[in-house]
Amino acid sequence: MPDHFATCSSLAEKIKILTDSNMECVVCMDLVKNKKDPRFGLLSCEHCVCLECIRQWRSKESVSTSKTCPICRSTSFFITPSTVWPDDEASKAFIISNYMSKLSKINCKHFNYGEGSCPFGTSCLYKHITREGSLASTNLRYVSGGDESRILASYHLSDYL
Numbered sequence: 001m002p003d004h005f006a007t008c009s010s011l012a013e014k015i016k017i018l019t020d021s022n023m024e025c026v027v028c029m030d031l032v033k034n035k036k037d038p039r040f041g042l043l044s045c046e047h048c049v050c051l052e053c054i055r056q057w058r059s060k061e062s063v064s065t066s067k068t069c070p071i072c073r074s075t076s077f078f079i080t081p082s083t084v085w086p087d088d089e090a091s092k093a094f095i096i097s098n099y100m101s102k103l104s105k106i107n108c109k110h111f112n113y114g115e116g117s118c119p120f121g122t123s124c125l126y127k128h129i130t131r132e133g134s135l136a137s138t139n140l141r142y143v144s145g146g147d148e149s150r151i152l153a154s155y156h157l158s159d160y161l
Contacts, residue, residue, distance in 0.1 A: 023085045026071050027053040032085070040085050042092060043076040045069045051081050078125070100125060111136065 023032050023040070025048060032038055032050045041054035047069050049057075058079070060066045068075050080099045086092035108126035110118040114136060118124050128136040 023048045025050040025053050027057065038083065040082045042080040042082050042086070042096065043069050043074070045072050045074040045076070047071045048085060051079070054079055 024030065025032055025035075027049055030050070032040055032048070035050055035052065037050075037052055039051040041049050041051040043049065043054070049070065054070075057070050058066050065073060067077070080096045082095050082099075084095070086095055103125040104127055106126050107113070108118050108124055108128050110116050110120070111124075111126075111128040114128075114130040118126075118128060130136055
């Protein structure tokens, strides 16, 4: 437990320092902290993009590259909004895990307390809870053959992005 506390404390201190960073968006070339919405859109790559620019980029559904980084074209299935720019992988992982933790506490609007159906299946980042207050279980479909069994493909968030 002391190691966990030390790790989180050092990451929190780094993040506090990073709030003053002068990072420039690679799309609009403006300082992110000077924009109307001074948040970054963290992707799977290391390019600095403001949240406004990456949301606009991703809204172009007809473009086959809309779910990629505007610079390196690496695919990112989701964007993590952040008020700070992480300077290393550990800081970035910390920010993303905190964001995903917050999303997991929000009820899924598609699941609708068990009365609906979530098209994202096991890839959904939101909470699937029934009206009785219990978490809905995800039923994975298995197929067995020969020496192996595998999970049948289901919907994934990336199929819709």
